Amino acid sequence: EVQLVESGGGPVQPGGSLKLSCATSGFIFSGSTIHWVRQASGKGLEWLGHVRNKGNNYATAYAASVKGRCTITRDESENTSHLQMNSLKIEDTAVYYCFRQAGTIDAWGQGALVTVSS
């Protein structure tokens, strides 16, 4: 069974950093692109960025809104992707999701809530 499980959410102070993990199982991680998305309460989905697979040189791409504050990486030995975001603001409060793309986009994690508050 394909699974993606986000972890690392919780409260963070403004100006702080977050590092979320997306642990995967049930598929060939090395063949997939991993995307990160967030959703503020009552709002729509926002694509944050992705990290591609080895065949695509682990290339990353980011939304303009978070470029420079956001880094997406992957650990092939752990079948896990990480999202690091710095200089957090109140408006970064959201549920953060990862999803996989292996040809098609077909599986999402359940999300991790990050609350930025003083």
Add this chain to the structure above:
Amino acid sequence: QTVVTQEPSQTVSPGGTVTLTCASNTGAVTSDYYPNWFQQKPGQAPRPLIYSTNNEHPWTPARFSGSLLGGKAALTLSGAQPEDEADYYCLVYYGGVWVFGGGTKLTVL
């Protein structure tokens, strides 16, 4: 800045047909944009419905279909069921980055 626009809300009667659309401020959405559609119910993660314009996943109910319509990506629901009430999002590829539409809240009433 790339903006993808969806109808904020739509209503369909049970058994009825509704089409949701997904437009780009950069011009016509074509198959080169690989439009995807997702369904999201309250408290749940989004569920993929359609990929690459008009391809259904194995779990996609047959009443959902994707297409291109008048320069937009479209999701058509034929024979709406109460359980189809949800938010629907399109996701479009812009040569390196992806952008979600703002979502459509579909009411079955």
